[in-house]
Amino acid sequence: MTNAGTYHIGYHTHALKAEAEAVAATAKRVYQLDAADKGRSRSAKRQTAVCADSDAANGFLKTTFLPKLEETKTVQTGRASARMERDFYQSLSQLAGHYHIQPMQTQSYGYPYNIALALWDMEKLLKENVRDWQESKLLEGGRKIFLTSEERYSTGSMLYYIPVVSLYRMLKNPKRKHAAQLLLSVCSYLYFIAGVPYYRREDSFLYGEYEMLKEWVLTDDDTDETGTYLGEIEQAEWIGDRMEQKICNRANLTVFKKRLMQFESRNTLDHDCWQLACEAFDLYEQYPNDNIFRNAHVDAMTGGDEEDCDEDEMENVITMDRYISFCADGRGWLHENLVQCVNTEWQEYGQAQEPVIIKRFDGNDITGGNLDFENRLFALMDELVYTLNHL
Numbered sequence: 376m377t378n379a380g381t382y383h384i385g386y387h388t389h390a391l392k393a394e395a396e397a398v399a400a401t402a403k404r405v406y407q408l409d410a411a412d413k414g415r416s417r418s419a420k421r422q423t424a425v426c427a428d429s430d431a432a433n434g435f436l437k438t439t440f441l442p443k444l445e446e447t448k449t450v451q452t453g454r455a456s457a458r459m460e461r462d463f464y465q466s467l468s469q470l471a472g473h474y475h476i477q478p479m480q481t482q483s484y485g486y487p488y489n490i491a492l493a494l495w496d497m498e499k500l501l502k503e504n505v506r507d508w509q510e511s512k513l514l515e516g517g518r519k520i521f522l523t524s525e526e527r528y529s530t531g532s533m534l535y536y537i538p539v540v541s542l543y544r545m546l547k548n549p550k551r552k553h554a555a556q557l558l559l560s561v562c563s564y565l566y567f568i569a570g571v572p573y574y575r576r577e578d579s580f581l582y583g584e585y586e587m588l589k590e591w592v593l594t595d596d597d598t599d600e601t602g603t604y605l606g607e608i609e610q611a612e613w614i615g616d617r618m619e620q621k622i623c624n625r626a627n628l629t630v631f632k633k634r635l636m637q638f639e640s641r642n643t644l645d646h647d648c649w650q651l652a653c654e655a656f657d658l659y660e661q662y663p664n665d666n667i668f669r670n671a672h673v674d675a676m677t678g679g680d681e682e683d684c685d686e687d688e689m690e691n692v693i694t695m696d697r698y699i700s701f702c703a704d705g706r707g708w709l710h711e712n713l714v715q716c717v718n719t720e721w722q723e724y725g726q727a728q729e730p731v732i733i734k735r736f737d738g739n740d741i742t743g744g745n746l747d748f749e750n751r752l753f754a755l756m757d758e759l760v761y762t763l764n765h766l
Contacts, residue, residue, distance in 0.1 A: 456487070458520075459486070459490070459520055460482075460486055460489070460490065462519055462520035462521065463490050463493070463513070463520055463522075464482070464493075465738065466522040466736045466737065466738075467493060467497065467522060467736075469736040469738065469741070470497070470511075470522050470524060470736040471497075473734070473736070473741055474500075474501060474505055475504075476497075476500040476501065477500075478493060478496055478500065479492075479493070479496045481493040481496070494511075494513065497511065497522075498510075501524070505526070506746075507526040507527055507528055507732075507745070507746045507750070508524065508525075508526055509525040509526060509731075511523060511525070512525075516737070519737060521735060521736055521738070522735075523733055523734065523735050523736070524733070524736070525731060525732070525733050525734075526731070526732045526733075526734070526743075526745065526746055527729055527730070527731045527732075527746075528730040528731075528746045528749045528750060528753065529729060530698070530727065530729050530753065532721070532727065533698065534714065534717065535698060535699045535700070535753070535756045535757070535760065536701075536710075536760065537565070537571065537701045537702065537756060537759055537760055537763065538702055538704050538705035538706075538710075538764065539562070539615060539622070539701055539702070539703065540610065540614050540703055540704040540705075541704065541705060541763045541764065541766045542555060542558055542559065542618065542763055543614045543617070543618050544766070545558070545763075545766055546559070551644070551766075553634075553638060553639075553645075554638075554645050554648040554649075555648075556627075557634055557638060557648050557649060557651075557652040558648055558651070558652065558762070559622065559627050560627045560628065560630070560631040560634055560652060560655070560656075561651060561652050561755075561759060562622045562627075562701070562759075563623075563625070563627035563628050564631070564655050564656075564659050565701075565756070565759075566622050566701070567623075567628065568628075568659060568662075568663065568664070568665070569658075569665075569666060569667045570666040570667055570668055571667065571699055571700060571701060572696050572699070572700045573619055573622070573700070573701045574615060574700055574701055574703065575615040575616055575619050579696070579700060580696055580697045580700065581700045581701075581702055581713070584713055584716055584717065585608070585611060585612075585703070585709075585713070587716070588608070588712055588713065588716065589608050592604045592605060592608065593605075600708075604709070607703075607704070607707055607708055607709040608709060610703070610704075611703030611704065614703070615703055622701075631652075631656055631659065632656065634652070635649070635652055635653060644762075644766075647758075647762060648762065651755065651759060651762060654751065654755055654758075655755055658748070658751055658752060658755065662748050665748050667695070667699060667730075667749070667752055668696070669730075669748075670731055670732055670746070670749065671694070671695045671728050671729070671730060671731075672731075691724055691725040692725070692726055692727070692728050693721060693724045693726070693727040693728060694728045695728050695729070697717070698717075699756070705760065705763060705764040706764065730746055730749040732744065732745070732746060
C-alpha cells in the first residue's frame with residue numbers, strides 16, 4: 376500500500392474552514408493516518424557501538440554471536456530444571472512441527488542456557504518463515520511450561536473506506552456498466568459475507584461521523600462554501616441510500632459467477648475490474664461464511680481472557696469497525712474533513728484492534744487456523760478503493 380496518502384492533522388477546532396481546493400488531486404488507495412500503534416512499537420534502544428582493533432581478523436566481523444542468557448527474560452528460574460526442560464522441548468517440538476521449521480539442537484549446552492538459545496533460534500526462524508508471526512512467549516499454566524505464538528495482520532493505521540458514489544456514477548455510464556456490475560457483486564460479498572459496515576446504517580461508526588459534520592455545517596456561520604458543503608452532504612445521503620438498496624440485493628451474489636463468465640474486457644479498467652472480482656469470488660467460494668472480524672477478539676488484543684479487559688482498556692482501543700467501512704465519496708471536501716476528524720480521534724487512542732491469532736503449544740490440538748483470509752481480504756479492499764478512486 377505504497378500509494379496511501381498520509382495526513383498530518385493535529386487538533387483543529389475549525390476543521391470545516393478547509394477550502395475545497397485543498398483536496399489532493401491524485402486519488403489514493405487507502406488513507407494512512409498519523410496515529411501510530413503505541414502498544415506495539417519496537418524499542419529504539421541499541422547496544423553501544425564499538426570498534427575492533429586495527430589488527431583484528433576480518434573474519435571476526437562475519438561471526439554470528441549467540442545470545443546472552445540475561446537478554447532472555449522469559450526463562451523462569453524457580454522451577455526444577457529437569458521438568459522445565461522436558462516441558463519446554465515438548466512444546467518446542469510441537470511448535471516446530473506446526474510451522475515446519477527445524478530448530479537447532481541446544482540440549483547439549485546445559486540448563487538454563489539451552490532454553491535461552493533455543494528461544495533465540497526459534498524466534499529467528501519464525502520471523503524468517505512465518506508471514507504474520509508477531510511474537511512468542513514462554514508461559515506457565517496448570518503447573519506446566521509451554522510456548523505461545525501470536526500471528527497478527529498489521530493494518531498500518533490505514534482507513535479502508537470503500538466509496539460508493541463513484542460506483543454509482545460508474546453504473547450510470549453505459550460504457551462501464553458491465554464492469555460496474557462486477558464491482559457491485561464484489562461490494563455485495565463484502566457487505567453480506569465479509570461484514571463490512573455501511574455508512575448509512577445508524578449503528579455504523581461513519582454514520583455518526585457524517586452526522587457530526589452535517590451538524591457543524593448547519594450550525595456554523597454561512598460562508599460562500601456553505602452551499603457546496605451541504606450539497607456534498609445531501610449527495611452522500613441520497614446516493615448512499617440508493618446504493619445501499621443495490622448492494623443489499625442478494626441477487627448480486629447469485630449472478631456473481633455468471634457475470635464473471637460472460638464478461639468481456641475491452642480495456643485496462645475492464646481487465647482490472649475482472650481480476651478484482653475473480654479474487655473476491657475465490658474468497659467467497661473458499662471462505663463462504665468467514666467474516667472480516669472473525670479474529671478481532673478482545674483477548675487477541677490483550678493476550679489474556681476477554682473478561683480481564685475492563686471498559687477503560689476498551690475505550691483506549693480503536694476497534695476494526697472504525698477503520699473498515701463503506702463511505703460516500705473518496706474525494707472532495709466532505710471526505711477530506713471526514714479523514715481529518717477520524718485522524719484527530721485516533722491520536723487520543725493507545726492501540727488499534729487488528730486480526731490476531733494466539734496459538735498455545737501445550738500438547739493439546741492447535742486451534743486458530745491462519746490469517747490467509749485476512750491477508751487476501753485486506754488486499755482486495757485496498758485494490759477496490761484504489762480502482763473506485765481512479766474512475
